[in-house]
Amino acid sequence: MSRFYLTTAIDYANGDPHLGHALEKIGADAIARFHRQLGDDVWFLIGMDEHGQKVAQTAEQAGMAPQAFVDRVAERFQAMWTTLGISHDQFMRTSAAPHHAAVTDLLERIFRHSPDDFYERSYTGRYCVGCESFKQPADITDERCALHPTRSLQEITERNWFFRLSAYTDRLKAHLAAHPEFVQPATRRNEILALLEQGLEDVSASRARFAWGVPFPRPLSDGETQTTYVWFDALPNYWTAQTFPGSRAPWPADVHIVGKDITRFHAVIWPAMLMAADLPLPAMIWAHGFISLGGERFSKSAGVKLELADAIARFGPDAFRYYLLRDVPFDGDGAFSWERFEAVYTAELANGLGNLASRMTAMLEKYCDGIVPTGVRGATDAADLADYAEARAAMAGRRGFPVHEALEAVVRTVGRANQLIQDAKPWVLAKNPAQREALDGVLATLARQLARQAVYLAPFMPQKAEALWQALGGPGTAGGTTFAAADTLDCAGWRVTKGEGLFPRPEPPAGA
Numbered sequence: 001m002s003r004f005y006l007t008t009a010i011d012y013a014n015g016d017p018h019l020g021h022a023l024e025k026i027g028a029d030a031i032a033r034f035h036r037q038l039g040d041d042v043w044f045l046i047g048m049d050e051h052g053q054k055v056a057q058t059a060e061q062a063g064m065a066p067q068a069f070v071d072r073v074a075e076r077f078q079a080m081w082t083t084l085g086i087s088h089d090q091f092m093r094t095s096a097a098p099h100h101a102a103v104t105d106l107l108e109r110i111f112r113h114s115p116d117d118f119y120e121r122s123y124t125g126r127y128c129v130g131c132e133s134f135k136q137p138a139d140i141t142d143e144r145c146a147l148h149p150t151r152s153l154q155e156i157t158e159r160n161w162f163f164r165l166s167a168y169t170d171r172l173k174a175h176l177a178a179h180p181e182f183v184q185p186a187t188r189r190n191e192i193l194a195l196l197e198q199g200l201e202d203v204s205a206s207r208a209r210f211a212w213g214v215p216f217p218r219p220l221s222d223g224e225t226q227t228t229y230v231w232f233d234a235l236p237n238y239w240t241a242q243t244f245p246g247s248r249a250p251w252p253a254d255v256h257i258v259g260k261d262i263t264r265f266h267a268v269i270w271p272a273m274l275m276a277a278d279l280p281l282p283a284m285i286w287a288h289g290f291i292s293l294g295g296e297r298f299s300k301s302a303g304v305k306l307e308l309a310d311a312i313a314r315f316g317p318d319a320f321r322y323y324l325l326r327d328v329p330f331d332g333d334g335a336f337s338w339e340r341f342e343a344v345y346t347a348e349l350a351n352g353l354g355n356l357a358s359r360m361t362a363m364l365e366k367y368c369d370g371i372v373p374t375g376v377r378g379a380t381d382a383a384d385l386a387d388y389a390e391a392r393a394a395m396a397g398r399r400g401f402p403v404h405e406a407l408e409a410v411v412r413t414v415g416r417a418n419q420l421i422q423d424a425k426p427w428v429l430a431k432n433p434a435q436r437e438a439l440d441g442v443l444a445t446l447a448r449q450l451a452r453q454a455v456y457l458a459p460f461m462p463q464k465a466e467a468l469w470q471a472l473g474g475p476g477t478a479g480g481t482t483f484a485a486a487d488t489l490d491c492a493g494w495r496v497t498k499g500e501g502l503f504p505r506p507e508p509p510a511g512a
Contacts, residue, residue, distance in 0.1 A: 004040040005250050006032050007238045009258045009266075010049040010092055013073040014058040017080045019306055019336060020259065023291050026321050027330050027403050028257045029086045033459035034395045034406070037483050043249050045241050046081065047092025048074050051213035052230035059212075066212045070095055080308065084317050085462050090247055092237045094214075102240035103214045103233055106277055107205075110163075111218070114276040117164045118205060120220055126153040160226060161206040161216055168272035169200045175271065181284055183267045184400040185331040188260060188287040192267045203269060205232050235270040239279070253282040255397065263287040286401050289333035291324075306336065314338075315345050318461035319503065322349060325460055326411070330403040342506055353414050353453070354503035357468055359421060360446050361498040367430050368443060372473075374492040375444025380420055384413045384449060385487055388456055392483060395459075410456045417449040447472065447491040454478040455486035464502055471499050 008028045011021050025046060032044040050070040059069035074093060081088065092099070110117055128145040145153060173196050176182055176189070183189040206216040206226035213227040220226065238256060241249040258266050266285045274281050293306055312320045323341050326348070328334030364370055387409045393399075394406035420442065429439040451472055458465035458479040469478035473494035 001039060001041045003250050003254075004032075004035045004042045005045075005253045005255075006035070006042065007045040007241075007253055007256050009256075009262060010047040010094065010234060010237055011077060012052070012054070013048045013050045013070040013077075014055050015073070017077050017308055019291055019293075019308060019311070021077075022080070022084060022308055022320075023324050023328060024257060024259060024288060025081060025086050026084060026324055027288060027401075029084075029088075030321075030325060030403050030406075030459045031255075031257070031395060031401050033087055033462065033479060037455070037459065037479065037481070038392065038396075039482050039484070043090070043247075044088045045090045045092060045238065045249060046086065046088045047090070047237060048077060048094065049230070049234045049237075050074070050093055050095040051227075051233050053207070053210055053212075056210055056212040067095060083312060084321065087462075090241055090244065090249060092241055094233060094237055096244070098244045099237060099240045100214050102243040103228060103236050104217045106236050106239065106273070107217050107228070107232070109277040109279075110273065113278040117167065117276045118161050118218075119164065120159060121162045121202070122157070122159045123162070123204060124155070124157040127156045128153055158204075158208050159220060159224075160204045160208065160229075161218070161220070162202045163205040163232070163269075163273070163276075165200045165203050165269060165272055168268075168275060169196055171275060172196055172200075172268060172271060175281065179283075181398075181400075182281070183263070183285050183287070185287070185402075187332075188263050188267075188285075192264065195264060195268065200268065203229075203231075205229050231265055231269060232273070235265060235273065238282070239274075252280040255284045255286050255401070256282055257286050257288065257401070260287040260289055284397065284400070288330050289328075291328055292333065292335045293337075311336070311341070314341065315349075315503070315506075316463075318464040319345050319349055322407075322461050325403055325407050328404070330401060345503065346506060348411065348414075349503040350505045352411075352418065353457075353468075354501055356414060356418050356421075357450060357471065357502055358498070360417075360443075360450055361471055361496045363426055364443060364447065364496045365498055367426070367439060370496050372447040372491045372494040372496065373440035373444050375441040375448075377448075378441075378445065380416060380445050381448060383416060384452060387412050388452065388483065388487065391456060407460055410453065410460070413449060413453055413456075417446055417453075420446060420449075444492065447494065447496075448489055451489050451491050451494075452486050455481045455483065455489075467499070467502060470497075472496050 006028060008024050032042050036042045048070065055070060056066050059066040062069055078091060176193060183192050207229050208226050211227055213230060214233045216226045216228045238253050239251055241247055242251055256266055263285065271281045323344050327340060327344055364372060391406040391409040394402050424442040426439055426442050429435040429442065450468065451474055454465045454469040454472065455478050462479055465478040473496050
């Protein structure tokens with residue numbers, strides 16, 4: 001059994017979960033579930049980034065102590081991930097004592113292994129509280145941060161501990177050359193290569209003036225104590241996870257899944273920190289794109305938002321998961337629209353998979369007393385297995401994680417099953433006793449198709465996949481069935497039950 005350690009970005013604890021958070025967690029969850037069914041020993045880490053100036057300011061505005069504030073935010077995030085069926089193994093909170101201790105250990109490890117990499121320096125720069133980072137001229141548009149255009153940049157002068165990031169330009173180039181898969185997809189890798197070609201600048205590793213964070217382990221030469229800069233606190237969470245009681249998080253990670261706006265932190269600063277600490281690097285950073293609403297990026301500060309609970313409530317958590325993974329490419333940008341959501345739901349879930357399951361279970365009950373007949377495998381099975389091989393290849397990691405491509409391959413098998421019903425016309429075969437063997441063969445093939453679909457859809461729609469599996473009378477669970485077992489399934493003798501429809505058709509608007 002291969003181990004597979006998967007992480008997402010930890011979400012900043014200054015608001016509620018939004019659609020961008022959901023896209024990342026749902027995509028990562030599909031990957032984690034998929035690898036469990038591949039037979040891997042998966043450890044899936046998500047969590048909260050709870051320190052920093054922005055959190056402290058937001059807590060103060062709410063009239064709360066920072067710890068009480070982040071406790072409340074973390075509860076809301078965890079409740080949302082439960083609603084969406086996110087199957088994480090560990091929930092990181094950077095305000096937890098084990099994380100504080102491990103961050104301190106990591107920084108001290110850098111002092112020991114690379115004693116010249118931390119040094120004192122006075123610095124004046126333009127700081128975006130939204131990004132929790134100093135901005136270079138290329139990052140500024142109309143005197144504002146390009147990512148947070150509603151926030152004013154702060155002119156800050158401090159004396160801090162600095163990290164000698166500039167010393168790692170060539171080492172990072174060499175690593176990317178030797179490991180081209182390290183940053184994916186290719187668009188993000190090219191951005192990092194271009195950044196490295198410009199040369200790296202040293203970065204602040206500590207901050208003065210606020211205390212909500214991990215204390216930097218060493219004072220300045222004048223005795224002043226400072227707080228670890230939030231990115232030097234947040235990025236190590238993937239490594240500090242292993243120090244928590246009960247954690248089986250291995251190191252190095254197999255893949256960090258992050259948004260494209262924080263790729264440079266994960267693909268430049270984080271690996272440089274690990275090199276400085278003489279620790280192995282993660283195998284891959286996979287950067288997904290943004291999801292927009294009407295062409296505008298979701299932004300609480302800019303007033304571009306959609307209530308996540310409303311979107312989930314429209315057709316349920318699994319249909320919401322399906323729509324995002326089906327319609328938003330996991331290697332690029334995408335858009336949410338209510339019209340498109342309903343169109344995909346109606347065409348592919350209500351009229352596609354849902355109708356297929358309803359018709360199939362009804363025919364088995366009518367023509368076979370609910371018992372799946374015996375039938376030999378044929379061309380339909382072979383075509384399905386070719387699609388499933390494509391799905392596994394898309395999720396294996398050798399070319400990143402284009403989750404949408406894997407789901408597309410599974411969806412093709414649903415279309416093939418519906419086409420088989422139209423071509424074979426079981427209701428016509430049932431009228432002729434001489435066609436009994438042919439009828440049984442068609443129904444057995446359809447049962448195998450549905451059973452495999454339940455197994456392969458389990459990473460994407462876990463609840464609905466289990467409902468389908470149970471309706472078919474499958475043993476155990478769909479999500480607990482490996483893909484290798486699914487590919488050789490024989491459903492003969494299973495007893496099907498026709499329950500409620502998987503995906504009810506949308507109700508027409510009032511007065512329509």
